[in-house]
Amino acid sequence: MYVKSPGASGPGAFPCGHSSHEDREEPPMHDHRKLGRELGLFDTDPLMGAGLPYWLPDGAAVRHALEEYIRETERRAGYRHVYSPVLGKRELYEISGHWSHYSEDMFPPMDLGAEQVVLRPSLCPHHALIYRSRAHSYRELPLRMAELGGMYRSELSGVLGGLTRVRAIHLNDAHIFCTLEQAAEEARAALDLIGAAYAALGIRPARYRLSLPGAGGKYVADPGMWERAAALLTEVLDASGVPYESVEGEAAFYGPKIDVQIADAAGREATLSTVQVDFHQPERFDLHYVGPDGAKHRPVMVHRSIIGSMERAVAHLIELHGGAFPAWLAPVQLAVVPLTDAEVGRAAELVERAVAEGLRAELAGPEQGSLGARIRAARLVPYQAVIGAREAASGEVALRLRDGRRPNALAAAELLRRIGALVAARSLQLWEHEGELTIS
DSSP states (O other): OOOSOOSSOSOOOOOTTOOOTTOOSSOOOOOHHHHHHHTTSEEOOTTTOTTOOEEOHHHHHHHHHHHHHHHHHHHHTTOEEOOOOSEEEHHHHHHHSHHHHHGGGSOOOEEETTEEEEEOSOSHHHHHHHHHTSOOBGGGOSEEEEEEEEEEOOOOGGGOBTTTBOSEEEEEEEEEEEOHHHHHHHHHHHHHHHHHHHHHHTOOOSEEEEEEOOSSTTSOSOHHHHHHHHHHHHHHHHHHTOOEEEEETOSBTTBOEEEEEEEOTTOOEEEEEEEEEESHHHHHTTOOEEOTTSSEEOOEEEEEESSOBHHHHHHHHHHHHTTOOOTTTOSOSEEEEESSGGGHHHHHHHHHHHHHTTOOEEEOOGGGOOHHHHHHHTTTSSEEEEEOHHHHHHTEEEEEETTSEEEOOEEHHHHHHHHHHHHHTTOSOSOSOGGGEEEO
16 A cells, blocks of 8 residues: 655646546656655665666556556457566577677676576567477468566666666567568557557557668668568558658667657657567578468568566656556555544455455555545545445445545445446546546
8 A cells, every 4th residue: 555655746647538537738747766666666775786676565566467457458469478488598699689789788698517598688589489399380370479578688877767777677578470461460450559558558659660770780781671671660650640750770680660659757758669570580590381382481570569668667657647556557446444443344344355356455444543644645546435433334435536536425345346347447537427426
């Protein structure tokens, strides 16, 4: 439960065209590093090291809810989930091209007898090996492989900050192995998933960017490959109707990409989501499928990340909402507040029922202070259920919404049903029945 109150007051804005009583034209300025620590979401320790934050229980609850949403969204979209190790032999990254094009951002190799292993800087080589481990027919394609996996980047200390730039990254990653004819549709579908996720999270993209190669030896030397991949992504962007701009020097070393940019209240941009087309790694790993003609054909590899890393996504959500997360993401969704010791038993029963129905609920009993102090401590919790002598006798609950509005008193079962429905729908609204609300 939230037990500390940040200096700034009030919830954040809800962009993407979603209306809410909590909307603001100009979102307040929040620093996720300060607010995340004040709210007990995450922290760091010098003995763990710079760029290696740990998640406290409330922060872990936000992250877990986000991960559940992503896995469910991917499952419904036809993705199959895998797990792969965070270590790989140096040879793996020599084959993928990471060692020659990206080794400056990788941790040094570790000697294990006669072999060298490295902490992986990306998941795609592992997924290429998983694909290669079985024979595939064209009838299986597109094959959509997803993982919420760890990877590591050797970031310099000077660029590290909170959750936005870290050395241990947990990426919402996926790779689609498909035919050339299927690639554009798969990339377009990935953009649709990104749009749906942003709507559920209240995120407004700052801009879409077609990231192309620039000068220098950072990129794989294959002009034909780059032209085909860039043309395909341009087709996808044009068909989607979103405005975008082309920027040289921002591509991955193996191919161009669509970057979905976000911005904080100060206008600082970062990449959150990506869609990439890769002709390079299928060739390097000699990937193939058997076509209708019985011959071997090379698949296209579409890389996509709906919300990027858990770290950067949560950092943006902290700043966007000021800690007042949408109810489905909130660390504590329901705070049950008995007026006196006499109502603690009824309140504890309601908490137990709420938890059994899948809600994150906590008891804020009199031992935690006066009624006003407990209400203030829970001010970022979406729902506060107050139980006095009258409510304990009637079985009803006096509900207070985070924004100060009060629905009519409801029976406990109906209250939990309505909150549960809003949470299950991942709604940005706190209440659906506006006619039942009064302003306190």
